[in-house]
Amino acid sequence: MQSQMQFPSGYGSHLPNYSAPSGHYSQVPNKAAASHLENQYRASYYPGYYSAPAPNAMAPVGSSVLNAQESHQLYNNAPPHSGGSSDRPVQGAVSSASYLHVSAQQSYSAFDNHYSTSVSSSVASQGFPLNSDHYAMPVVSGAMYPNVSYPPVAAGGVYGQTFTSQSLPAVGQFKETNAFSSQSTSVPHSVQQHVPVGYNTTLSTVSSAQAVQDNLSRNLTGSVPKVNNQIHTGGIDSSQPVHSVSQNVPFSKPGAGTSAASAAMSSVRSPAPSLSSKAPSSPSATQSPELPLQEGMQYGGYVNNQASSAPAPLSSSSDDEEEDEEDEEAALDSSSTTSSASPVLNNYDALEGGGYPETRSVTSSPVPSPSVLQTSKASKPFGYGYPALQPGYQNATPPTPVQPSNPGHHSGFQHYAQQYPGVNQLSSSLGGLSLQHSQQPESLRPVNLTHDRNILPVSSVPAPVPNLNSDLRKLNCSPDSFRCTLTNIPQTQALLNKAKLPLGLLLHPFRDLTQLPVITSSTIVRCRSCRTYINPFVSFIDQRRWKCNLCYRVNDVPEEFMYNPLTRSYGEPHKRPEVQNSTVEFIASSDYMLRPPQPAVYLFVLDVSHNAVEAGYLTILCQSLLENLDKLPGDSRTRIGFITFDSTVQFYNLQEGLSQPQMLIVSDIDDIFLPTPDSLLVNLHESKELIKDLLNALPNMFTNTRETHSALGPALQAAFKLMSPTGGRISVFQTQLPSLGAGLLHSREDPNQRSSTKVVQHLGPATDFYKKLALDCSGQQTAVDLFLLSSQYSDLASLACMSKYSAGCIYYYPSFHRSHNPAQAEKLQKDLKRYLTRKIGFEAVMRIRCTKGLSIHTFHGNFFVRSTDLLSLANVNPDAGFAVQMSIEESLTDTSLVCFQTALLYTSSKGERRIRVHTLCLPVVSSLPDVYAGADVQAVVCLLANMAVDRSVSSSLADARDALVNAVVDSLAAYMSTASNLQQSMLIAPNSLKLFPLYILALLKQKAFRTGTSTRLDDRVYAMCQMKSQPLVHLMKMIHPNLYRIDKLTDESTIHVNDRVVPQPPLQKLSAEKLTREGAFLMDCGSIFYLWIGKNCDNNFIKDVLGYPNYASVPQKMTQLPEVDAPSSERTRSFISWLRDSRPLSPVLQVIKDENPAKTDFFQHLIEDRTEAAFSYYEFLLNIQQQICK
Template sequence: VSQVPRRLFQPTGGVEGTRVDKDRRPELSLGSYEILHSEKHAPAALLLAVDVSPAALRGGHVEFVTHQIHTLLSSLKQDADVRVGLLTYDSRVHLYDLSPDLSRPHMMVVTETEDLQLPVREGLLVSLRDCAESLDSVLQLLPEFGADGDDSDDVPLELPVRAGLAVLQGLKCPGKLLIFHSAALIETGNTNSSSGFFGTSKPKSIFQPSEEAVSLAKDCVSQGCGVHLFILSQQDVGGAWPGHIPYLTGGALYTYSYLQGDLDRERFGADLKQVVATDTGYKAELRVFVSKDLRVSGCYGLFVPGPSPAHVTMATLDRRTTLAVELTHTRALDETRGAAIQAVLSYSSQTGEKRSRVHTLTLRSSRHLQDTFRNYQAQTLLAFYCKKMYCSASERPLQELREELQTEVTEALACYRKHGCSSSASAGQLVLPQFLRALPVYINSLRKSEVLLPGLRSSVHQRLQQRCQVLSLDTCSTVRHFYPLLLPLTLPVARSNPQKPEGALRCSAASLEPSGLYLIHAPLTLLLWVGSQVPACTLGELFNTSCFSSLPSGEVKLPALENSLSVGVRSLLSTLTSQVPFARKLLVVKQGDTCEEALQRHLVEDKSPNGGASYADFLYHLHINSVRLLQ
């Protein structure tokens, strides 16, 4: 007989035997709660890695980056307890001892980069309060670096990742690693990633990271190191895509193409500020438990897959991190008990607190298909299929994925026609479930997206980047990506609430009038279409020019003019930008311009430039095929 400690004994009361302490214990009374553990982990650090190769020095990127870092750290002084570290690299790694006891910072050069060993550990990560002056002095000297080492501009991107990871491992703490890279992108070691896509018979291989990238990402996950990569150079066509490690560790890839113009510089500053300011959890573990006769058959998102889809480990996560979980049942579920799902997320906070967040959900089950169709949500299904198909793109042919999407929707419509709708519906009558009426247009947009159906003008790097960016979106943002918001920019709409845009139009060329201005808003795109017959007074109020032919197209910044239209449109743009996780540039497209293809890709109800079917054609094929299934 085992002895039960007194503190674990709790009496029960009533006929049902309910514990009397139920209201005082969250796990007995709440569906969602968070547990603060007594154990304390090391607080997270902020580690900055700056490329000082000859290419970075010649291009002036080092001077720009150090100025931006100085501005960032000045704004962080109110949070002076955060630990900060700095390293620079070319073909070697330069570490900096920022100990406040030193009269000036010490630089240590590590030339053996294959098996990187830290010469010291003390002083590599110091609280901002104690090292602000030392850090500023180092940042001021970095642009004056001489290329006294290897003159080669080729710097493997894995070098700063390994160096930053070694610092965090040596000091046994998690953190964010921000890498500012300017050298040409090269790959090292054997790889089956995007660099070898020419002449291959396996188009799926372009989405597969190299074995070295996966191995390095796993090490980052174990340490809780989230990599954020800022690329300041132009990516070479057919070269290495540098985004696998950042996205697999909860970070992201930011590209700027040599920081051309003030718009790129503003976007860089906004991205840098958002990365540092985002509240982040480290060394996260997600476990999903389900009731009897259910099992977790898949989990889709940006993470390094493990042996079990019910157990996911992540280096970092934030409030925007989204995963899709697929459940399958082995036999008929008990209608009286329903299905129980519990998700337990364990992580450490910025200050090192160990927390576990628990969500428990019980869902009703039914053997009647009518009940199932009544509880469908087209938006949720789109987000699920998007994550599943985009994750499967690294293992399966894209044509097979597009066909599977069409088959799934066709079978759902056939099932509803057979079991859920009135028997009086004729074969020529299109029948859609009430809550799935938007699903065909969503799925068609997903099928013809550039990730699954590449166009002539879409590069491999653009597709890889878009795939990871869309995988990181939540449900609402995913819907907005595949069906953008199309707003006519008249004065009433500019003054309206962008949360509930009353004037939103269907995403079709038929919605555009030559005399109008239209804004297309999606998480990755902000586009302003200008009709050729827009009144000169309207052009003057918004662009400060009265001539359509002299209106610049491409990336622009609207002038700050003191009139109702200009103020309303700029306020609308600011509000919409605050709702997305990416800093975007406004792209102006004039009617009849050669760059109008950028608009056509977002008019998802029409036939796409990459050959994707229009919504009307896709819906017709769905209807015909669903009727044939029942014959």
């Protein structure tokens, strides 16, 4: 029986139909959602728009995870794609790789139009077309919290119900003007959508670079791809209004991998493509009703504290009614907290809350033509037009007027104008933001790249400091957690287009922190409109009101927030820790839960075929598990299980009370089932002895096996069934190509093509099986981590999908063998220690909010996109990085500051629901030099790397390489066009971008993008996976390693770390000219250290540091430095230990001599030198200069 919900005084009881079955909400949305839709689209909203399929029944998972009907319904509702390499395209989820134009003819000059001008087919990261459906996650019933009822669960539908798409307005006239060509093309007009009588119709004209999928409310379907209507290229302004693109327009296919629209609108400057980071979004973004999402109603939604929120008649409300109801709600709950009783929230989007509907809706309000748009913006007061909340509350309370930017104060309030500055005062305090009127900063100093050869700094490149005043600078988020490609945000999209630089964010949201303020208060203060968490960059109008720094709404300060627990004082809300720290973590209440916190569950799926046993990984894995069993994150409820597989699947009964583990073998891999479901996942503490017995026995159990086949697919199907009730983490260890049952793969690699300079094929998956399985796992809050330990081709491009779409991680050990490759064996051992003991978050969702006028349109990383700005992370780990691309939808002329906030809602391994919030504040600038002055070259390169990976998969590797080169050409050409007195014979860059060409050349020589050099396909795919999931600091080491000379370390330039003296040798150029036969050099590549020893290296160094008498006696496979009591040994070990401590995964050290096979890898990292297939750095600069002068 469902528990009766209790309601506080003044709240009515819910109507009986509120507790309807889960499918109810997809059929008749409540009034809040309905009115929200009316606010956005001004169109009628009838439940008849949606088909409500009958609740799904659980189908046995056999050779296919979904039956044919379900598969068609869930994965094949999008337009046919025009690119990619998959034989069976899947449209199941928004790709974690996101949206990239597939236009082989489009030149990089389209970058000046910055993400928007072409209307081409969108293709997901693995060559799949973007999805049309999202998947709801069924709620697994469990113990109920008092006063909170949980909706019933459908019998087996993993994703609940799917909806059809809505048709939207079609493409209008479009004109593109290029900085390098005056040619233009147009797209024919299409008919405007007809809206039912009685509702306003709006012909939407969207602002520049507005191709972002429309953000949708709960129970809302349809997406709105938008098209750029304002092209500014190199000072040329050609503006034409463009109407919304109809999402149901099928993309035709004029040529291989090229859509008709993109071919028609391709640029004419060169055949090279752009990394077109602004592309049409998903054709449909259906937010399923059972999707767990937690923090308030999405986009303009607030946490619904009114219990009587049953579905109401679907009628539109006038603007006056909406304002009245907004103010009535404000009177009901002025605290804007989530601590009061809430009704059943059946998806995470309704719990985490969303942005503001007005800025993210295509047809929320009439938009004037571009010329009128600019004029009207200038006259708006700061904070104009606070978004309205959804109506749905009918209590009669006199409305309270919305506060203007400099509001008056209600009677009874003391005026705190000086103590609590408003946003305008805060903005005006940012002196010196206009760089063009002050002395030229160092970041704008011109650098002649062809003349100045020594541009590499002597130490690591620091993140640029935003040009804020000292107070805001101290409060800002650490660049290690939150970093923007431009620390000076352009005022308009036109200015961004002129700069030819991408705008995006690099995030490391769950990284390990030594100091993290944890807020335990029951009051979590958030904006009533956009659901932003209170942060250091809000402004207090007086002691009782604060203004949101993202949407500018004025909110009331709740009574509890007036007390400061740190100072134990009352009446100083601006001194609370939430307002003094840009990174905080809240302990969330049950309002942020869809179900009680589940235990930490770990399932290990192990390959035990002959190939796996020969490699010897089982010994290392079992030993690591035995050593770290007590360190696995969790509490007394932690559960663990094991599955092994070869040509059959073996389960292990570890139930408490058994004298020894029992092996249960299932040989029918075409109809896999769980032999004893209740005894395969056991409590870690209750069955610890049986678990230890199994781990001690496993390495020897399959010693004499002759099984060479691998039934990975059926083993994963069984693992999914086993984990579905609770969710958790599946760790898969695979050593070869899957060869039996569902998901079997065939070799696609031609070894003769590894050095090809032309086409690199098979970067996408060969089957959709692993992607479908990942989506199923994500729906049940299960992540799949892959450890691939292969000595031969294993089709990582297909296998990686299981981790990409389930928010897992990928580890790859090529040529792994415990005895023959000790470096890889040591690396696996160190990686496992970190992997098993690092913290973990379960059932996580992450949302990124930004100031009104900015829009996020593309995500990069391993996750599942639940809605246009919400990422579902079944697991989140501290080593995962993410990237997002952004555009400027509305001019930012009304503000001097913009802010970004990411909120990560997760369940800790101890069962606590927590919210980690990061907030970043950056200045807005209006001139092109200011934009270049604030460029963060490392963030720009990392974002371009993510975009290039998508381009490689969806189009071709050659297109991605050309686009990277054109990124340098376009940005430097744009900069040189703004500078005066520059000779054409010089290649000039601002100091902030002086390393840009070097980093791009390094990127082109990486395994992911290099050509002409023998590169195994799995190696290339893994490098691409790393670029999509590594945090910036680790990704930069992978792109451009650091080289140090360490045979002459001294105590002169040192730092002191924990009573340890650490030498700081200067960085060396990555060139063989810096190597000497008399020296020893350490190269830090992120995941591996190469220690190169010259033939004539001093014998004293070899003896003291390596422990051998001379060069000839140093062994070939040396991976450890001995502890020798000598100053040079202590300095060297101290320096290497310091480098290792700065990263989560401990790199392996590999000593290299001239005859060592690893010497080739070492010299391939010397990116400034010429190779047979690639330019030297100087030749690359001359090539860039030649293209600019064309």
